[in-house]
Amino acid sequence: MYRGGSFVERGRAAAVVRRGDAGAVSEQxxxxxxxxxxxLDVENLDRRAMRRALTRCMRKLxxxxxxxxxxxxxxxxQARQMVIDAMIVPESWFFRYPESYALLGEHLAARNGARLLSVPCAAGEEPYSMAxxxxxxxxxxxVDAVDVSAACLARARAGSYGARAFRGTDASWRARYFDEADGRFVVKPRVRRMVRFHRANVLERVRMLAMGKYDAIFCRNLLIYLAPAKRSQVIDLLCAMLxxxxxxxxxxxEMGMIEHPELVHLDKPQAFALRRRQRPLKPVVEALPRVLPSQQVGRKERALRGSDDLGAHLQRASRMADQGCLExxxxxxxxxxxxxxxxxEAWLLRAMIDSARQRPxxxxxxLRKVLYLAPDHEEALLHLASLLEQRGHKERAELLRRRVREAS
Ligand SMILES: C[S@@+](CC[C@H](N)C(=O)[O-])C[C@H]1O[C@@H](n2cnc3c(N)ncnc32)[C@H](O)[C@@H]1O
Known part of the structure; x- marks a missing residue:
């Protein structure tokens, strides 16, 4: 669904630019x-580095x-994507924090066919290491691998790395999984087949939830760049996807940034891992009823059910949202x-779509409608908590999270 984003401020900013205000306004x-x-927590980023990146974009464009x-x-x-590609920090390497891969192996033990997620995956070093x-x-x-950067994903799909991508590892395993040519190391097909790359923004909740649930998620070196409210929103999402x-x-x-009622910090040095402890949340699509109770079917609904039932209608709406057809x-x-x-569930989808359209x-x-109809609806409570937190209402957000803890 990521399409470079909708511009909430578009008209206003364009008017400012038309009036010929200084470049500082456009930079802002x-x-x-x-x-x-x-x-991004833009206030705390290195402005000079960002300016240099924007200057590179200007030159290219x-x-x-x-x-x-x-x-x-x-x-x-295309210009928006170029700016994103210029701004991100794609630093990664194979088997970064080796203890986490050891723990992943132990966790999967004899579990064949596990579902794993790497988000963000940068140029593929992390998901290929998982495989x-x-x-x-x-x-x-x-392994599903997600990143917002088209340039990173192109490199990930090419699967060709220089020696620096293996820094800090003994790489004794490398010959088994890479073909060497001209000083480059190219991922072998049996590893490649295990990884699917997707371009998406981790803030796109509907799209991410639609990917389903995972046995392990690697989300490393992203949370640190996020503004606190967005960070909590992403942590809630990842928890719902586990x-x-x-x-x-x-x-x-990033361990110290995570305080979540459903995530337990594991005492595994250098693995930086948490375990999900409670009953998983229902993703929207799964939660939709297939058919309506017959006594609730009115004349209009019967007309609609002439071709389909209302549950299927809402499922279609959910699928469209996941594909980015928000209108x-x-x-x-x-x-x-x-x-x-x-x-x-229809109000919940309404809320997801409004969130995706940046209409908090x-x-x-x-979401309040969902909770009026279903006061203990976990997904709605957690989502509303994230929204309130974004607006600075930390205590109200915490009250909602407490409701989730108490209900489960
Ligand atoms: C430092 S790399 C982390 C790579 C890998 N997880 C690791 O720890 O080695 C950060 C990546 O986050 C991606 N990224 C930044 N914001 C994102 C977002 N909102 N959604 C998805 N990916 C994002 C960037 O494109 C970049 O590739």
Whole structure:
């Protein structure tokens, strides 16, 4: 669903640029947009490094200043993607924090066919390491690998690395999983087959939830760059995507950032891992009823059910949202709600779509509707907690999280 993002501030910023204000205004607009899109804590980033990156973009796009760059971004998804690619920190290497891979191997033990997720995966070093760790145990698994950067994913799919990508490891295993040519190491097909790459933004909750649940998730060296509210939102999401007893691996320095009622810090030095302890949350699609109870089927609903049932209608809306067709998803969802306004799952989808369209107030209203209809709805409680936290209402967010703890 990631398409370079919608511009909430678009009209306003464009007007400012038209009035010919200094490049500083456009730079601020670009920074604000990046903060919104990537969840970055822009206030705490190195402004000079960011400016250098933006200057590189200007050169590539052949635009003369910040105003022209912002103007180009307003009309070109390619320019927006270029700015994202220039801003991210794609640093990674094979078997970074080796103890985490040892723990992953132990965790999977004899579990064949596990589902693993690497987000963000940078240029593929992490997900390929996960696949190799699984193969070293004589097991098989499927690794989904997600990153927001198109440039990183192109390198990941090519699967060709220089010696630096193996720093800090003894690499005795390398010959088993790579072919060497001209000083480069190319991932062998049996490793490649285990990894699927996806371009997505981890802030896209609907899209991420639709990927399903995982036995282990590596989310390393991303949380550290995120603004606190976005960080909690991502932690909630990852928790919802973990199977019961699943492991979440984070980066050195990120363990201390995680306080979550459903995640237990594991005492495994240098592995930086947490275990999910409670019953998993239901993803939206799974939670949708297949058919309506017959007594609730009215005249309009019967008409709709002429071709399909209302449950399938909402599932279609959910699928469309996952594919990024938010307008259509929104229209279908509203049809469902018009026919059945007391349906918590339809209000939840309404909230997810509003969140994806960067409309937090509408999302909050829809979540409150879910909780009016189903007061203990975990997904809605956690999502609302994240939204409130983003707006600085920490205590109210904590009260909601407590409700989740008490209900389970
Ligand atoms: C430092 S690398 C981490 C790679 C790997 N996990 C590791 O620890 O070695 C950070 C990556 O985060 C990606 N990234 C940044 N914001 C993201 C977002 N909102 N969604 C998905 N990926 C993101 C960047 O493209 C970059 O490749």
């Amino acid at each position: 607009a670009i920074m604000g947009w990046l903060g919104e899109q990537l969840g 052949e635009v003369r200043d910040m105003n022209a760059l912002w103007r180009r971004m307003l009309t070109s998804a 190799i760790a699984v193969l070293e145990r004589g097991l098989s698994a499927m 199977n019961e007893d699943g492991l979440l691996f984070v980066g050195h320095g 259509q998803a929104s229209a279908l969802c509203d049809q469902c709600l018009a026919l059945r306004p007391d349906w918590p 107030r509408a999302a909050e209203k829809a």
